[in-house]
Amino acid sequence: MYPLRRNRRLRTNEAIRSLVRETIITPNDFLVPLFVVEGKGVKEEIASMPNYFRYSLDLLENEVKELWKLGLKSVLLFVKVPDNLKDNKGKEALNKNGLMQRAIKTVKNVCPDMLVMTDVALDPYSMYGHDGIIENGVIVNDDTAEFLAEMSISHAKAGANFVAPSDMMDGRILTIREALEEEGYTDTGIMSYSAKYASAFYGPFRDALDSAPVDLKDIPKDKKTYQMDVANRHEALRETEMDIDEGADIVMVKPGMAYLDILRDIKNEFDVPVAVYQVSGEYAMIKAAAEKGWLNHDQIMMETTTAFKRAGADVIASYFAKDIVKLINR
Numbered sequence: 001m002y003p004l005r006r007n008r009r010l011r012t013n014e015a016i017r018s019l020v021r022e023t024i025i026t027p028n029d030f031l032v033p034l035f036v037v038e039g040k041g042v043k044e045e046i047a048s049m050p051n052y053f054r055y056s057l058d059l060l061e062n063e064v065k066e067l068w069k070l071g072l073k074s075v076l077l078f079v080k081v082p083d084n085l086k087d088n089k090g091k092e093a094l095n096k097n098g099l100m101q102r103a104i105k106t107v108k109n110v111c112p113d114m115l116v117m118t119d120v121a122l123d124p125y126s127m128y129g130h131d132g133i134i135e136n137g138v139i140v141n142d143d144t145a146e147f148l149a150e151m152s153i154s155h156a157k158a159g160a161n162f163v164a165p166s167d168m169m170d171g172r173i174l175t176i177r178e179a180l181e182e183e184g185y186t187d188t189g190i191m192s193y194s195a196k197y198a199s200a201f202y203g204p205f206r207d208a209l210d211s212a213p214v215d216l217k218d219i220p221k222d223k224k225t226y227q228m229d230v231a232n233r234h235e236a237l238r239e240t241e242m243d244i245d246e247g248a249d250i251v252m253v254k255p256g257m258a259y260l261d262i263l264r265d266i267k268n269e270f271d272v273p274v275a276v277y278q279v280s281g282e283y284a285m286i287k288a289a290a291e292k293g294w295l296n297h298d299q300i301m302m303e304t305t306t307a308f309k310r311a312g313a314d315v316i317a318s319y320f321a322k323d324i325v326k327l328i329n330r
Contacts, residue, residue, distance in 0.1 A: 023310045025302070025328060027071035030321040031117065031275065036060055036103045037080045048204035049280055050287045052319050054080060057102060061110045070325045074115040076164060076317055077103050081124045089133050090125035093151045096158070104158040117162040117191055118155040120148050120176070129206075129213040131167035131226060137218040139226060145172040149179035152188075156180060162189040162249070168196050168226045168239075177247030191275060191315075192248035195236035195262055198227035201255045201281030236262045237269055244272055250315060255279040257304060260311045267312025275315035276308045283319040298327055 010020050035054040037044065042056035055063055067075065079099040085092040092098055100118060107116050121131045122144065132139035133147065144167065152163040163180075165172050173192050180188050213221055228235060240251050251270070253263045254277040267274050282304070290297035301320050308316050318324070 023306050025305055025309060025324065027325045029309060029316050030072055031074045031076050031315050031317040032067055032072050032321045033076045033078060033317055033319060034060065034063065035078050035080060036099060038082060038099060046204065046207060048207045048284055049319065057106045060103065060106055064107050064111050064114060067322065068111050068114060070322060072321055072325060074117065075107060076117045076119065078119045079103060079124055086125055086127040088127055090122040090147065093122070093125045094154050096154065101154060101158040104155060104160050108159045115161050116159065117164045118160045120151050120155065120163045120165040121167045122147070128219055130220065131223065132169060134219065139220065141169050145169045145175040148172050149176045152176045153179055153183050153185065156185040156188040160188065162191050164191040164193065166193040166196060168193065168228070171246070173243045173248050174246035189249040190247060191250040191252060192243040193254055194240040194243040194248065194251040195266065196227050196254045197230050197259065198222065198224045199230060199255050201279045204280035204284045233262060233265065237265060240266050240270060244270060250275055252277060255282060256308055257282055260307060263308070263311045263313060273314040274312055275317060276313040277317040278304065278308065278320070280319070302327070
């Protein structure tokens with residue numbers, strides 16, 4: 001009761017604020033997305049994602065070493081597949097010498113203890129830019145799920161610790177889990193994109209991988225028939241519960257800032273690790289506003305990241321991971 005209790009006493013200076021701070025960011029919070037391309041000596045900045053790059057395998061080695069030195073111990077791999085290797089069914093994804101498979105081995109060779117997660121979806125391999133196989137103008141669910149299971153096995157054979165299905169096909173977690181078990185990969189984990197919304201925040205990512213849906217007659221022009229409606233909240237709980245029941249070890253909410261309510265709902269409801277993905281559009285907006293001088297880059301970077309952890313995230317996939325760790329290690 002005022003004046004016996006003055007809350008501002010705990011805000012008087014940085015020492016006391018640090019002492020009673022409820023949410024602390026550490027390198028252990030982060031999963032680092034990495035984009036991989038063919039070639040040698042390639043480090044390409046992504047135009048819509050300033051200061052973020054695609055790496056050829058030789059330079060990926062250097063990046064992984066730097067991440068490990070900074071205390072960042074987990075990566076999430078994505079590959080940019082050449083157009084001539086794309087088709088409707090994504091058969092290149094099963095190539096044991098494919099770019100993803102070689103990327104996994106590259107990371108494990110240079111840093112055996114690095115936790116490697118892999119993107120499991122068809123869109124990087126699809127001539128149509130969709131996460132599923134298309135038949136008669138429709139993304140078919142069950143055939144896609146079976147293919148994703150084969151892709152997951154291929155990643156596990158290459159050395160992936162976790163596969164991360166990002167497609168939102170019904171039943172794909174159970175299909176993948178059963179396939180991994182049958183092949184003996186009982187320790188290979190699944191991080192499911194359980195509540196992935198059909199968001200407008202993904203644009204720069206699709207630039208990074210050249211994976212946007214193509215604009216062709218009789219082909220869906222967006223991903224709204226499989227990714228979630230941005231207006232829905234309770235549906236996210238149903239999707240997440242199903243994924244857990246089917247064998248997901250970690251569940252994810254994507255995107256991040258616009259879906260903090262979903263993140264907190266899932267954390268409150270389920271006793272599993274919960275990840276959040278601060279997606280490319282969120283990253284790009286902060287970078288653009290900071291370049292204009294409208295926002296303080298580092299302060300906004302830390303505030304948004306703190307919001308994810310405060311809302312319940314156990315794992316934060318973020319393009320800011322390196323910058324944040326360098327900042328907090330000063």
